[in-house]
Amino acid sequence: xxxxxxxxxxxxxxxxxxxxxxxxxxxxxxxxxxxxxxxxxxxxxxxxxxxxxxxxxxxxxxxxxxxxxxxxxxxxxxxxxxxxxxxxxxxxxxxxxxxxxxxxxxxxxxxxxxxxxxxxxxxxxxxxxxxxxxxxxxxxxxxxxxxxxxxxxxxxxxxxxxxxxxxxxxxxxxxxxxxxxxxxxxxxxxxxxxxxxxxxxxxxxxxxxxxxxxxxxxxxxxxxxxxxxxxxxxxxxxxxxxxxxxxxxxxxxxxxxxxxxxxxxxxxxxxxxxxxxxxxxxxxxxxxxxxxxxxxxxxxxxxxxxxxxxxxxxxxxxxxxxxxxxxxxxxxxxxxxxxxxxxxxxxxxxxxxxxxxxxxxxxxxxxxxxxxxxxxxxxxxxxxxxxxxxxxxxxxxxxxxxxxxxxxxxxxxxxxxxxxxxxxxxxxxxxxxxxxxxxxxxxxxxxxxxxxxxxxxxxxxxxxxxxxxxxxxxxxxxxxxxxxxxxxxxxxxxxxxxxxxxxxxxxxxxxxxxxxxxxxxxxxxxxxxxxxxxxxxxxxxxxxxxxxxxxxxxxxxxxxxxxxxxxxxxxxxxxxxxxxxxxxxxxxxxxxxxxx
Amino acid sequence: xxxxxxxxxxxxxxxxxxxxxxxxxxxxxxxxxxxxxxxxxxxxxxxxxxxxxxxxxxxxxxxxxxxxxxxxxxxxxxxxxxxxxxxxxxxxxxxxxxxxxxxxxxxxxxxxxxxxxxxxxxxxxxxxxxxxxxxxxxxxxxxxxxxxxxxxxxxxxxxxxxxxxxxxxxxxxxxxxxxxxxxxxxxxxxxxxxxxxxxxxxxxxxxxxxxxxxxxxxxxxxxxxxxxxxxxxxxxxx
Ligand SMILES: Cc1cc2nc3c(=O)[nH]c(=O)nc-3n(C[C@H](O)[C@H](O)[C@H](O)COP(=O)(O)O)c2cc1C
Ligand code: SF4
Ligand code: FES
Numbered sequence: 001x002x003x004x005x006x007x008x009x010x011x012x013x014x015x016x017x018x019x020x021x022x023x024x025x026x027x028x029x030x031x032x033x034x035x036x037x038x039x040x041x042x043x044x045x046x047x048x049x050x051x052x053x054x055x056x057x058x059x060x061x062x063x064x065x066x067x068x069x070x071x072x073x074x075x076x077x078x079x080x081x082x083x084x085x086x087x088x089x090x091x092x093x094x095x096x097x098x099x100x101x102x103x104x105x106x107x108x109x110x111x112x113x114x115x116x117x118x119x120x121x122x123x124x125x126x127x128x129x130x131x132x133x134x135x136x137x138x139x140x141x142x143x144x145x146x147x148x149x150x151x152x153x154x155x156x157x158x159x160x161x162x163x164x165x166x167x168x169x170x171x172x173x174x175x176x177x178x179x180x181x182x183x184x185x186x187x188x189x190x191x192x193x194x195x196x197x198x199x200x201x202x203x204x205x206x207x208x209x210x211x212x213x214x215x216x217x218x219x220x221x222x223x224x225x226x227x228x229x230x231x232x233x234x235x236x237x238x239x240x241x242x243x244x245x246x247x248x249x250x251x252x253x254x255x256x257x258x259x260x261x262x263x264x265x266x267x268x269x270x271x272x273x274x275x276x277x278x279x280x281x282x283x284x285x286x287x288x289x290x291x292x293x294x295x296x297x298x299x300x301x302x303x304x305x306x307x308x309x310x311x312x313x314x315x316x317x318x319x320x321x322x323x324x325x326x327x328x329x330x331x332x333x334x335x336x337x338x339x340x341x342x343x344x345x346x347x348x349x350x351x352x353x354x355x356x357x358x359x360x361x362x363x364x365x366x367x368x369x370x371x372x373x374x375x376x377x378x379x380x381x382x383x384x385x386x387x388x389x390x391x392x393x394x395x396x397x398x399x400x401x402x403x404x405x406x407x408x409x410x411x412x413x414x415x416x417x418x419x420x421x422x423x424x425x426x427x428x429x430x431x432x433x434x435x436x437x438x439x440x441x442x443x444x445x446x447x448x449x450x451x452x453x454x455x456x457x458x459x460x461x462x463x464x465x466x467x468x469x470x471x472x473x474x475x476x477x478x479x480x481x482x483x484x485x486x487x488x489x490x491x492x493x494x495x496x497x498x499x500x501x502x503x504x505x506x507x508x509x510x511x512x513x514x515x516x517x518x519x520x521x522x523x524x525x526x527x528x529x530x531x532x533x534x535x536x537x538x539x540x541x542x543x544x545x546x547x548x549x550x551x552x553x554x555x556x557x558x559x560x561x562x563x564x565x566x567x568x569x570x571x572x573x574x575x576x577x578x579x580x581x582x583x584x585x586x587x588x589x590x591x592x593x594x595x596x
Numbered sequence: 597x598x599x600x601x602x603x604x605x606x607x608x609x610x611x612x613x614x615x616x617x618x619x620x621x622x623x624x625x626x627x628x629x630x631x632x633x634x635x636x637x638x639x640x641x642x643x644x645x646x647x648x649x650x651x652x653x654x655x656x657x658x659x660x661x662x663x664x665x666x667x668x669x670x671x672x673x674x675x676x677x678x679x680x681x682x683x684x685x686x687x688x689x690x691x692x693x694x695x696x697x698x699x700x701x702x703x704x705x706x707x708x709x710x711x712x713x714x715x716x717x718x719x720x721x722x723x724x725x726x727x728x729x730x731x732x733x734x735x736x737x738x739x740x741x742x743x744x745x746x747x748x749x750x751x752x753x754x755x756x757x758x759x760x761x762x763x764x765x766x767x768x769x770x771x772x773x774x775x776x777x778x779x780x781x782x783x784x785x786x787x788x789x790x791x792x793x794x795x796x797x798x799x800x801x802x803x804x805x806x807x808x809x810x811x812x813x814x815x816x817x818x819x820x821x822x823x824x825x826x827x828x829x830x831x832x833x834x
Binding site for chain 1: 638640641642643644646653655658660677680681684685687688718719721743758760761762763764765766767768769772773774776
């Protein structure tokens with residue numbers, strides 16, 4: 001093992017910032033991160049072992065206890081559920097004779113769920129040792145079970161199991177007008193940094209990852225910071241359930257995304273760039289590295305780019321299963337090889353980001369758009385869109401629709417038009433912007449896609465009449481509790497209180513006071529949480545409460561208070577031991593119920 | 597001319613680079629807090645020090661003071677919400693004040709009294725948490741840990757040892773010990789370390805000292821955590 005660690009450390013150039021990469025390698029080789037590995041890493045990197053363990057225990061794809069040789073995790077996004085992932089999961093568990101969350105006794109396989117893997121338009125999906133298995137069916141599950149039982153190495157599994165498709169259904173301004181490699185840099189060279197920045201300003205481009213901060217302003221602020229080293233980071237964490245447009249952009253438009261990053265570097269004066277790629281997109285890593293290599297060969301990356309006398313290169317760093325790492329300051333912590341815990345602000349990343357250097361963090365689509373604006377100009381982009389939301393937005397659409405996939409719209413488009421295009425009927429509600437976004441019902445379809453009305457980082461999920469709204473809300477609420485980083489009190493405790501409280505109501509144990517309690521917890525999460533995760537974690541509960549209050553009410557008992565635990569169920573063990581099931585061996589939950 | 601911020605109508609001077617909390621402490625203005633400790637790097641995790649700065653909620657222990665800030669610290673809304681946050685800390689662990697050696701000296705208990713917390717409000721989690729009594733002189737009672745990370749900072753920044761770290765994610769966040777076995781007995785902590793004394797609750801205790809000072813004569817038996825006397829139940833709500 002020591003040799004392996006020594007090699008792994010050498011491959012990562014002994015940089016403690018690349019700890020996550022080393023731990024991924026250990027996990028891959030041993031099926032977990034054994035205590036010895038932590039010791040060796042600690043000794044070789046000069047990091048306290050506690051800090052290494054903290055990283056192992058933070059990320060979903062790392063574990064401190066052994067996992068199966070085949071580690072299969074099913075995506076548990078609501079869209080995967082709607083496509084039947086639960087039944088397929090049970091089928092595989094039966095075929096392999098393995099309990100969820102437990103390693104099989106022969107150490108061969110472990111089976112569990114994970115948060116949305118970004119394959120919502122081709123679900124139900126799973127990952128096997130990090131590689132995607134999209135569009136699962138009963139046949140495929142049977143095949144997979146056979147391959148596992150025969151211990152066939154992953155490399156020899158049939159390719160069709162791993163085939164990820166890109167469905168661009170409706171391209172617009174950006175997707176129809178790709179630039180050629182080097183074109184945006186040429187424009188920068190010819191017109192100068194100030195002029196390109198001015199075009200970016202004119203374009204009105206705002207961040208496509210969620211918050212909508214003006215891109216030109218962000219770049220300007222970073223350029224104005226003192227300090228010799230600046231950093232450009234592309235946020236490809238894409239963890240918001242229902243979002244998969246960055247996956248497609250990195251598959252088909254990666255060159256342009258890298259060009260956008262290089263343009264940014266040229267303007268702000270950065271030498272170092274990172275693409276932070278979510279661990280779920282491991283399958284994109286090699287193809288992306290290949291594109292980086294070819295850009296270097298073309299002189300578009302590396303030293304003295306295009307003979308313009310400026311040096312810049314991009315390194316890809318993989319995440320390891322943590323939604324919070326999409327939050328820009330948590331992402332930077334993760335880039336530094338630490339647990340993804342959001343930083344205190346101020347200072348903001350533009351002032352002190354990666355290794356305290358001024359850092360621009362932008363979404364994949366933001367860099368894509370910036371490169372196009374560099375070539376075609378700000379007015380070209382601003383001609384589309386409306387008001388303070390200029391240009392177009394690329395959406396990932398999934399759920400109940402005939403044509404799930406990628407759509408590009410000018411801002412200002414009405415929800416009704418989007419739903420017509422993707423082929424929906426009998427819509428009950430739409431989740432715009434993912435679980436942290438907004439739930440609207442069918443009476444709100446005249447509302448518009450824009451930063452001022454319905455914002456979206458790219459996720460749009462459609463639900464038909466007949467879908468269980470509380471079940472959707474429950475899925476989202478559990479997601480946030482699972483993904484809370486645990487740093488701050490309101491989110492660490494509150495997200496779990498909210499989940500338990502909601503479960504209590506959904507399971508039919510709630511009374512009127514319990515709904516009021518939901519809003520009380522929501523208030524604390526929203527107002528006191530440290531970052532956007534906690535601040536938005538109660539949105540699904542609240543939005544559904546506003547639009548479908550009757551659904552909550554229908555689950556309530558007609559009493560004023562109901563204990564959180566089930567008295568009668570608690571007696572089950574005693575009943576089994578005493579082999580009794582007569583009426584006297586059961587307890588009523590409350591006095592009122594006893595007298596019913 | 598000294599620069600000032602305004603806290604609940606009172607002008608409080610500050611120096612450039614200070615946080616709102618530092619300015620308040622220098623002026624003797626109490627802002628409830630647990631993860632903050634004077635002289636330690638700010639952390640900003642417990643959220644008890646939440647104040648409204650020009651209308652926006654911020655943590656006083658991390659937010660830089662700036663000329664012209666109008667800070668609301670002592671409002672009915674903030675005190676009520678801080679009470680809820682404190683209750684969250686209580687239900688998340690296993691806190692049994694009457695049987696705890698730290699009772700009367702405990703900052704969690706004292707802040708709960710100050711915020712007039714009279715019950716847990718939320719359902720208790722009853723997490724199973726082990727006790728680490730492997731060290732001859734120092735005990736870790738994980739049931740009482742509120743993951744404020746003060747011991748982590750103390751050991752790293754003051755003792756220069758890195759005995760502690762916070763591990764896990766979300767609800768699984770917990771304190772770990774940086775020793776090969778993960779037990780305190782195998783670490784290089786000593787009773788002289790700041791880390792052995794900084795815990796605001798009874799999670800890290802020096803053994804054998806539990807009742808040296810009788811209950812009734814302890815720190816917060818004599819005065820409340822904001823420094824005010826117990827007698828007369830002085831109102832602290834606006
Ligand atoms: C919990 C959380 C998750 C986030 N996830 C992502 C993400 O996956 N991708 C992304 O681009 N931005 C994400 N963001 C927003 C980033 O913090 C940041 O605003 C964004 O990357 C800035 O880039 P932009 O200005 O180009 O949008 C997330 C924010 C929060 C609070
Ligand atoms: S809000 Fe949640 S995710 Fe964000 S810092 Fe707090 S605990 Fe972590
Ligand atoms: S004292 Fe400020 S957040 Fe804990």
